[in-house]
Amino acid sequence: MSPCVFSVNFNTGGTLILNALELKNVTKRFGDVVANNNINLTVKSGEILAILGENGSGKTTLMNMIAGIYFPDEGSIYVNGKPVTISSPKDAFNLKIGMIHQHFKLVDLFTATENIVLGINDKHKFNIKDAEKRVAEISAKYGFDIDPKKKIYDMSVSEKQTVEIVKVLYRGADILILDEPTAVLTPQETEKLFTVIKKMKEDGKSIIIITHKMHEVLSVSDRVAILRRGEYIDTVVTAETNEAQLTEMMVGKKISLNISRSEPKNSVDRLIVKNLNLTNADGVKVLDNISFTAKSGEILGVAGIAGSGQKELLESIAGLINSSKGEVTYIDPSNNSKIDLRKKTPMQIRELGVRLSFVPEDRLGMGLVGNMDIIDNMMLRSYKNGHSLFLDKKPPKKLADKIIKELEVVTPSATTPVRRLSGGNVQKVLVGREISSAPTVLMAAYPVRGLDINSSYTIYNLLNKQKENGVAIIFVGEDLDVLLELCDRILVISSGAVSGIVDGRTAKKEEIGLLMTKAKGAKENEE
Amino acid sequence: MKNKKIKTHEPLFHISKRTDISRSKAIIIRVISLLAALVVCGIVTKIFTGDDPISIFKTIYLGAFGTGRTLVTIHEIAILLCVSLAVTPAFKMRFWNTGAEGQVLISCLSTAMCMFYLGGKVSDGVLILLMAVFAIAAGIIWAVIPAFFKAHWGTNETLFTLMMNYVAIQLIEFFLKIADKSGSNVVGPDLLTHGWFPKLFGTNYLLNIFIVAVITVLLYIYLNYSKHGYEISVVGESENTAKYIGINVKKVIIRTMALSGAICGVAGLLLVGGASHSIDSNLADGRGFTAIMVSWLAKFNPSTMILTSLLIVFLERGADEVSSKFGLNADFADILTGIILFFIIGCEFFINYKININHRKTNIKEEK
Numbered sequence: 001m002s003p004c005v006f007s008v009n010f011n012t013g014g015t016l017i018l019n020a021l022e023l024k025n026v027t028k029r030f031g032d033v034v035a036n037n038n039i040n041l042t043v044k045s046g047e048i049l050a051i052l053g054e055n056g057s058g059k060t061t062l063m064n065m066i067a068g069i070y071f072p073d074e075g076s077i078y079v080n081g082k083p084v085t086i087s088s089p090k091d092a093f094n095l096k097i098g099m100i101h102q103h104f105k106l107v108d109l110f111t112a113t114e115n116i117v118l119g120i121n122d123k124h125k126f127n128i129k130d131a132e133k134r135v136a137e138i139s140a141k142y143g144f145d146i147d148p149k150k151k152i153y154d155m156s157v158s159e160k161q162t163v164e165i166v167k168v169l170y171r172g173a174d175i176l177i178l179d180e181p182t183a184v185l186t187p188q189e190t191e192k193l194f195t196v197i198k199k200m201k202e203d204g205k206s207i208i209i210i211t212h213k214m215h216e217v218l219s220v221s222d223r224v225a226i227l228r229r230g231e232y233i234d235t236v237v238t239a240e241t242n243e244a245q246l247t248e249m250m251v252g253k254k255i256s257l258n259i260s261r262s263e264p265k266n267s268v269d270r271l272i273v274k275n276l277n278l279t280n281a282d283g284v285k286v287l288d289n290i291s292f293t294a295k296s297g298e299i300l301g302v303a304g305i306a307g308s309g310q311k312e313l314l315e316s317i318a319g320l321i322n323s324s325k326g327e328v329t330y331i332d333p334s335n336n337s338k339i340d341l342r343k344k345t346p347m348q349i350r351e352l353g354v355r356l357s358f359v360p361e362d363r364l365g366m367g368l369v370g371n372m373d374i375i376d377n378m379m380l381r382s383y384k385n386g387h388s389l390f391l392d393k394k395p396p397k398k399l400a401d402k403i404i405k406e407l408e409v410v411t412p413s414a415t416t417p418v419r420r421l422s423g424g425n426v427q428k429v430l431v432g433r434e435i436s437s438a439p440t441v442l443m444a445a446y447p448v449r450g451l452d453i454n455s456s457y458t459i460y461n462l463l464n465k466q467k468e469n470g471v472a473i474i475f476v477g478e479d480l481d482v483l484l485e486l487c488d489r490i491l492v493i494s495s496g497a498v499s500g501i502v503d504g505r506t507a508k509k510e511e512i513g514l515l516m517t518k519a520k521g522a523k524e525n526e527e
Numbered sequence: 528m529k530n531k532k533i534k535t536h537e538p539l540f541h542i543s544k545r546t547d548i549s550r551s552k553a554i555i556i557r558v559i560s561l562l563a564a565l566v567v568c569g570i571v572t573k574i575f576t577g578d579d580p581i582s583i584f585k586t587i588y589l590g591a592f593g594t595g596r597t598l599v600t601i602h603e604i605a606i607l608l609c610v611s612l613a614v615t616p617a618f619k620m621r622f623w624n625t626g627a628e629g630q631v632l633i634s635c636l637s638t639a640m641c642m643f644y645l646g647g648k649v650s651d652g653v654l655i656l657l658m659a660v661f662a663i664a665a666g667i668i669w670a671v672i673p674a675f676f677k678a679h680w681g682t683n684e685t686l687f688t689l690m691m692n693y694v695a696i697q698l699i700e701f702f703l704k705i706a707d708k709s710g711s712n713v714v715g716p717d718l719l720t721h722g723w724f725p726k727l728f729g730t731n732y733l734l735n736i737f738i739v740a741v742i743t744v745l746l747y748i749y750l751n752y753s754k755h756g757y758e759i760s761v762v763g764e765s766e767n768t769a770k771y772i773g774i775n776v777k778k779v780i781i782r783t784m785a786l787s788g789a790i791c792g793v794a795g796l797l798l799v800g801g802a803s804h805s806i807d808s809n810l811a812d813g814r815g816f817t818a819i820m821v822s823w824l825a826k827f828n829p830s831t832m833i834l835t836s837l838l839i840v841f842l843e844r845g846a847d848e849v850s851s852k853f854g855l856n857a858d859f860a861d862i863l864t865g866i867i868l869f870f871i872i873g874c875e876f877f878i879n880y881k882i883n884i885n886h887r888k889t890n891i892k893e894e895k
Contacts, residue, residue: 029543318771319773358771365768367771372760
């Protein structure tokens with residue numbers, strides 16, 4: 001009876017180390033696209049392995065194969081030295097593998113405990129009290145802050161994430177996969193999460209964390225595996241590497257990580273927002289007395305936890321939703337006259353001669369029409385021009401060709417549906433269209449979300465160029481490092497209210513982090 | 528070690544989405560599926576009736592295009608095409624209009640009422656003009672009511688339009704009772720004596736076919752080259768995008784449904800004034816629903832719709848002929864039509880998705 005020897009790893013010292021998880025030559029294709037090509041990956045037990053790679057490099061696909069959501073086309077997977085077949089999440093669960101997805105999969109109306117035990121099918125008689133007790137035990141053991149009886153809809157994003165993690169631990173997982181866990185957290189919450197992760201590691205769990213944030217990789221992981229465009233590049237020990245080296249491996253070439261920031265020139269008030277209030281259909285106040293001024297030739301950053309009212313703020317200004325109270329005033333650069341933008345549709349705003357451009361967060365669902373080609377998408381803003389009943393396709397065709405050339409959009413042709421383009425190219429098409437109308441105010445919501453580093457820098461440069469042309473830019477961002485490097489001033493909002501406006505050149509990240517959660521504490525006291 | 532086999536069950540095949548398929552390949556898949564449909568129809572016929580499948584297929588063909596039938600069949604195609612064109616703008620806007628049946632019927636009723644009450648009182652030319660105005664107006668009203676409610680209060684358009692069908696049917700029944708005291712369930716050419724469409728080149732139906740051809744061309748241009756058509760596409764693809772660029776979505780919904788209703792109105796006018804010269808509550812004959820399928824099969828392209836409506840009419844008429852000639856139950860025709868449609872619609876799956884069979888052998892050794 002010979003035990004199989006696949007997963008025994010002879011490391012340099014000659015000692016035997018059992019790997020918690022090992023992938024050998026794993027390949028996954030989607031149609032013609034190779035999402036993962038011949039990947040080899042080793043996770044030792046009791047370590048934190050970071051998977052680093054740009055968007056679209058295949059990190060999530062790889063993890064989904066370990067979690068049983070996808071099945072590899074080629075290659076094999078070993079858990080604790082044994083070859084395994086993981087063809088469903090249930091298989092993964094039986095192998096004690098648990099994944100915490102980027103988008104939570106929780107039932108809003110259930111409590112934390114109910115969500116945690118949901119789907120467990122053991123022979124024992126179910127008792128919610130016992131389950132709650134166990135949830136509390138797990139929480140205490142690793143230092144989670146969680147109320148087992150709290151309903152999901154009452155929870156903050158970070159609490160929901162905690163429930164997801166406890167859910168996986170409750171099922172006895174030894175290998176935990178966290179997909180971009182910090183994307184939705186404030187710096188303080190991220191710190192807390194990392195403390196918990198380190199505790200789990202001490203307990204002997206193996207943790208895989210997917211991220212593209214360099215400083216997080218360096219602060220939390222033991223080793224880093226790098227993927228680039230579906231290819232496995234290397235695994236390095238975190239302590240022996242640095243940011244520049246990792247970036248080079250991730251992007252494939254040396255790039256400078258500095259965003260240029262010029263001093264605003266001839267800055268004058270362009271858009272004045274005063275006491276803006278908005279209550280949504282559920283009667284919740286989403287904008288709470290917001291006041292600020294956007295100036296020409298300046299980038300005003302907007303920071304805040306996701307869902308703090310950023311979307312509603314921009315949409316109120318753009319005329320997509322009618323705010324309940326307040327003023328939005330545009331100052332015309334040609335004659336300094338004041339134009340009231342409230343209770344006007346986007347079409348009416350344009351007819352008043354206000355050149356307000358808006359790059360919305362939902363690119364394919366709002367800014368563009370995914371099934372239409374680039375030319376037809378160019379036409380969205382201009383199709384009404386002229387008195388003819390029929391469309392004039394020549395100007396949009398010209399604009400499409402120009403944008404494709406100038407912004408280096410990678411596309412088979414101008415008649416390709418935009419949904420077929422990669423995220424970065426979709427964004428170039430959208431931003432290109434929005435700046436083609438020579439705006440005086442440009443609003444952009446998360447314009448680099450999901451973009452690789454090169455495309456992100458293209459967008460930063462475009463914004464900077466607009467700033468030099470005297471455009472007032474409102475930039476809603478999520479990465480505080482970027483906001484601090486790019487913006488002249490940063491407006492911080494929390495639960496729909498302005499909690500502070502700081503100088504982008506002098507402010508500290510922690511300061512913004514505190515402001516992001518500031519008003520929230522006050523709110524909870526009211527309840 | 529335990530004497531236990533390791534589970535190595537792997538999925539036998541997996542399905543992936545095709546990103547692009549060449550036109551010729553798509554056509555081949557469609558042709559194969561049509562052939563497969565005919566084979567299955569043949570087998571089913573043989574099993575249940577014992578008749579020779581080849582002669583059945585021949586009968587289907589002759590049923591549609593046999594001597595003296597071609598013009599009637601083309602007219603049937605034209606009417607179905609007209610209703611399909613009518614539902615298309617709404618469906619392109621993702622407005623689930625299941626009320627074309629009622630919109631056609633209420634227009635039939637308006638036309639018939641004009642013929643019944645005004646026939647002989649005004650000249651035929653004026654009468655036909657009035658019939659057209661009332662038919663189109665009735666179609667528009669029937670379509671705009673649910674559109675208005677949808678645009679302003681977000682009511683469910685599927686249920687609303689569906690219920691409007693029954694209202695139209697009941698109104699026709701009511702008219703029949705008033706117009707024909709004998710209690711017949713049809714008011715025929717003997718009562719509707721005026722307002723008949725003139726023959727073109729001495730042939731019936733030709734004017735109807737010509738009108739539908741013109742509508743097909745106009746609608747094609749409207750949907751693809753006009754600003755309104757562009758707005759319909761944007762609203763249909765993404766209402767959020769429409770709002771983002773400032774399209775008045777409510778206005779587009781109501782305007783587009785008015786257009787749908789107007790074309791249904793024309794269909795009703797052609798049915799009564801240009802063909803049957805009679806009215807009963809079954810006059811639309813389910814075309815309002817068949818049209819939905821015709822429109823979707825053609826992916827909302829008016830020129831492709833000529834082909835899809837031809838296919839459907841060909842099948843229906845052929846199947847009718849089969850069941851009567853071979854003395855089969857009328858439902859048997861529907862079974863054959865169903866089988867063929869199943870294959871035609873089902874083949875879309877193979878056009879959009881690829882099935883990959885796992886050829887690889889498991890390279891995992893069994894542990895003993």
